[in-house]
Amino acid sequence: MKSKDLLCLKASSFLEQVYQELGLPALEQRLVDVQQEIETTGTYTHLTVELEHGARLAWRNSNRCIGRLYWKSLVLNDKRNVANTNKVFDALEEHLQMATNNGKILPLITVFPPMHPNGKTPFRIWNKNLIRYAAHQKEDGTITGDPDQLAFTNLCKQWGWKGNGGDFDLLPLVVEGQGESPTWRTLKQELILEVDLEHPEYKWFSDLQLKWHAVPLISDMVLEMGGIQYPAAPFNGWYMVTEIGSRNLGDEKRYNKLPLIAKQMGLQMDKSNPFWKDKALVVLNEAVHFSFQKAGVTLADHHAASEQFMKFIRNEEAENRKVNADWAWIVPPISGSTLKVFHQEYNNDVISPNFFYNHNAWEAAPSKSKCPFHVDSKSGN
Numbered sequence: 001m002k003s004k005d006l007l008c009l010k011a012s013s014f015l016e017q018v019y020q021e022l023g024l025p026a027l028e029q030r031l032v033d034v035q036q037e038i039e040t041t042g043t044y045t046h047l048t049v050e051l052e053h054g055a056r057l058a059w060r061n062s063n064r065c066i067g068r069l070y071w072k073s074l075v076l077n078d079k080r081n082v083a084n085t086n087k088v089f090d091a092l093e094e095h096l097q098m099a100t101n102n103g104k105i106l107p108l109i110t111v112f113p114p115m116h117p118n119g120k121t122p123f124r125i126w127n128k129n130l131i132r133y134a135a136h137q138k139e140d141g142t143i144t145g146d147p148d149q150l151a152f153t154n155l156c157k158q159w160g161w162k163g164n165g166g167d168f169d170l171l172p173l174v175v176e177g178q179g180e181s182p183t184w185r186t187l188k189q190e191l192i193l194e195v196d197l198e199h200p201e202y203k204w205f206s207d208l209q210l211k212w213h214a215v216p217l218i219s220d221m222v223l224e225m226g227g228i229q230y231p232a233a234p235f236n237g238w239y240m241v242t243e244i245g246s247r248n249l250g251d252e253k254r255y256n257k258l259p260l261i262a263k264q265m266g267l268q269m270d271k272s273n274p275f276w277k278d279k280a281l282v283v284l285n286e287a288v289h290f291s292f293q294k295a296g297v298t299l300a301d302h303h304a305a306s307e308q309f310m311k312f313i314r315n316e317e318a319e320n321r322k323v324n325a326d327w328a329w330i331v332p333p334i335s336g337s338t339l340k341v342f343h344q345e346y347n348n349d350v351i352s353p354n355f356f357y358n359h360n361a362w363e364a365a366p367s368k369s370k371c372p373f374h375v376d377s378k379s380g381n
Contacts, residue, residue, distance in 0.1 A: 004039060042118075048078055051076060055111065058354050059074055063326045067308065076109055080114070085177045088175045092173055095234060099236050104296075107235075107238070125220055131215060134149055145166070198290065208260065208261070214298075250281055262277070302335060309330065322347065324350070330346065
């Protein structure tokens with residue numbers, strides 16, 4: 001099948017779904033116009049209402065997201081008219097300010113220009129998450145900060161960024177325009193809401209000087225709808241407590257703070273006490289939950305998120321829609337069997353619209369996508 005014919009099929013399927021779900025008029029004329037546009041240009045342009053609902057559908061279809069109950073609340077920040085990297089940086093800063101919303105986190109997506117019909121990418125954001133902390137490796141191999149960001153941090157240093165060398169050193173924003181070298185801009189501290197962590201019972205916890213930022217902003221995934229790819233479409237919801245406590249701060253390959261917390265708790269960390277990690281993990285998650293609540297920052301706990309996902313399933317079944325999900329991602333990394341999502345079986349089919357993983361911008365694109373959740377958006381260089 002020719003590429004234009006395939007694009008027409010994908011566009012028709014997508015538009016039919018959008019117009020049916022929203023009850024929009026004049027579908028037939030819109031299909032005719034889109035087909036003519038594809039024949040003439042090799043692509044087509046989504047109307048704002050189509051882009052907005054398409055982004056919401058991508059969230060609704062995201063197999064690995066437990067927070068999909070709120071898919072209708074996603075706000076679109078349409079930046080498809082942006083023409084240079086400075087405007088991209090400005091739009092990213094605007095996104096941070098809007099999404100932070102004084103702690104009442106706003107689900108938001110900013111959509112930049114789509115991929116060209118020739119496969120060229122207008123803009124690519126190199127950060128996997130718009131807000132992340134650097135990894136500074138010492139001569140003895142030890143790392144200060146987030147080990148997950150080591151490769152990206154080293155790249156930033158090669159470009160002249162230095163940072164402050166601390167555990168929570170905000171990485172810069174990096175954007176690549178078509179035919180240009182990547183450029184970076186320092187994140188403005190005043191745009192980043194961070195929460196200092198303390199525990200309601202253990203007063204020593206605040207002495208650990210742990211913190212985390214308020215907005216989980218994914219910035220390197222590809223938004224696909226109706227056969228059109230948007231390689232720069234950063235989006236956010238709000239954090240679930242275990243994303244910060246169990247994963248970002250507790251994981252051995254990340255901040256690995258469980259041994260430090262266990263030591264402060266006076267726990268035996270050997271085979272005679274196989275539950276020391278469990279106890280430390282609960283305390284760490286308690287601190288995150290307590291601190292975010294105290295600061296007035298939106299945060300879901302894993303029990304509430306599980307109930308919300310079950311409600312999402314019921315809502316979708318009422319609309320005769322099937323929910324696809326990746327069990328390993330839906331079940332939170334703590335207290336799994338106490339949650340209803342643990343006892344549910346899921347079909348893991350990937351449907352469009354959706355968000356797809358991209359290869360790291362600093363690595364060569366693989367010849368074949370790794371899995372159904374990956375799509376490759378090649379550099380415009």
